[in-house]
Amino acid sequence: MSCLRPNIAQMAGYVPGYQPPDSEAWIKLNTNENPYPPSPQVVEAIHRELGEKGDSLRMYPDAGSLRVRQEAAALYGFEPSWVITANGSDELLNNLIRAFVGEGEEVAYIHPSYSYYATLAQIQGAKITTFGLTADYRLADFPARYEGKLFFLTSPNAPLGFAFPLDYIAEIARRCAGMLVIDEAYVDFAEINALELVKQHDNVVVTRTFSKSYSLAGMRLGLALARPEVIQALDKIRDHYHLDRLALAAAAAALSDQAYLAETVGRIRDTREWFSAQLRDLGYTLVASQTNFIFASPPDRNGKRIYEGLYSRKILVRYFTDPLLTHGLRMTIGNRSDMEQTLAVLKELG
Ligand SMILES: *Cc1c(COP(=O)(O)O)cnc(C)c1O
Numbered sequence: 572m573s574c575l576r577p578n579i580a581q582m583a584g585y586v587p588g589y590q591p592p593d594s595e596a597w598i599k600l601n602t603n604e605n606p607y608p609p610s611p612q613v614v615e616a617i618h619r620e621l622g623e624k625g626d627s628l629r630m631y632p633d634a635g636s637l638r639v640r641q642e643a644a645a646l647y648g649f650e651p652s653w654v655i656t657a658n659g660s661d662e663l664l665n666n667l668i669r670a671f672v673g674e675g676e677e678v679a680y681i682h683p684s685y686s687y688y689a690t691l692a693q694i695q696g697a698k699i700t701t702f703g704l705t706a707d708y709r710l711a712d713f714p715a716r717y718e719g720k721l722f723f724l725t726s727p728n729a730p731l732g733f734a735f736p737l738d739y740i741a742e743i744a745r746r747c748a749g750m751l752v753i754d755e756a757y758v759d760f761a762e763i764n765a766l767e768l769v770k771q772h773d774n775v776v777v778t779r780t781f782s783k784s785y786s787l788a789g790m791r792l793g794l795a796l797a798r799p800e801v802i803q804a805l806d807k808i809r810d811h812y813h814l815d816r817l818a819l820a821a822a823a824a825a826l827s828d829q830a831y832l833a834e835t836v837g838r839i840r841d842t843r844e845w846f847s848a849q850l851r852d853l854g855y856t857l858v859a860s861q862t863n864f865i866f867a868s869p870p871d872r873n874g875k876r877i878y879e880g881l882y883s884r885k886i887l888v889r890y891f892t893d894p895l896l897t898h899g900l901r902m903t904i905g906n907r908s909d910m911e912q913t914l915a916v917l918k919e920l921g
Contacts, residue, residue, distance in 0.1 A: 660793030
């Protein structure tokens with residue numbers, strides 16, 4: 572296939588976290604899914620949209636996602652012109668690169684953070700720069716003026732789980748000549764968010780997902796908040812019917828049931844704090860988490876040994892072969908019973 576673009580020929584492609592076909596047989600703590608079902612109002616809204624015979628599916632959905640954007644705008648204190656919806660926040664990350672970074676131009680992100688940024692940059696033929704982290708979780712060697720076109724800042728960070736303080740993110744925004752995209756996939760589990768920076772800085776975009784806190788990974792829903800000029804650019808390049816009718820109904824219902832979100836997120840945070848304390852008692856080292864997962868290292872700093880021990884007991888967690896991360900594991904916080912069973916196996920493994 573000599574006509575294939577060389578960057579596509581050379582790239583490996585993204586490898587998603589493993590989804591076992593017999594998922595019922597596993598305690599699945601490897602892809603940060605939510606252990607609780609989505610809000611009952613979401614399920615009702617999907618049934619209502621579908622109707623008795625699925626008649627609504629004959630017709631195209633609202634290409635502008637107006638109801639969802641109005642709902643999100645009211646919730647976050649913005650005008651709907653500052654909001655765009657997406658087929659998962661991955662779609663937004665993709666379209667942000669397409670809109671702002673030409674072939675050969677530069678994209679940056681933190682190492683370690685979300686590995687999909689690299690795949691998207693490779694597809695675009697962009698140049699990649701990564702910034703490491705200092706011991707106190709600041710960017711190592713970040714220049715006074717960063718000239719790249721776009722910087723992905725995952726906060727809270729995945730896979731480590733810490734969040735950057737807001738004044739530090741604001742400083743990074745000022746130092747970026749290009750766009751600063753704050754990937755807030757886990758922010759509903761955190762104490763702070765960066766929404767106010769969207770209003771204060773021309774170059775800041777915040778992306779959110781419904782996959783984690785809203786328990787809708789299977790529905791594929793995300794959204795972004797940014798200045799109307801940025802939203803308009805993203806609107807031009809997206810697929811016009813990117814969200815189906817059921818997803819639109821689900822998104823509006825999920826956003827409108829904040830009581831359910833607070834209740835389920837609260838339970839996950841409580842379980843996270845309990846499980847973290849238990850692991851510390853076992854001698855594990857943990858990064859204090861602002862997310863629905865923890866990154867934890869066993870006393871012998873052999874993440875692979877623990878991964879394999881858990882795997883043999885049908886408990887699936889995430890082990891990374893990146894040398895910066897082999898000393899530990901990323902474990903999603905499931906329900907209390909999931910974590911009690913996991914803890915019991917970890918005690919056996921020593
Ligand atoms: C899960 C995740 C996403 C992707 O979310 P989707 O909405 O499911 O596409 C983006 N960024 C980070 C850091 C994530 O962990």
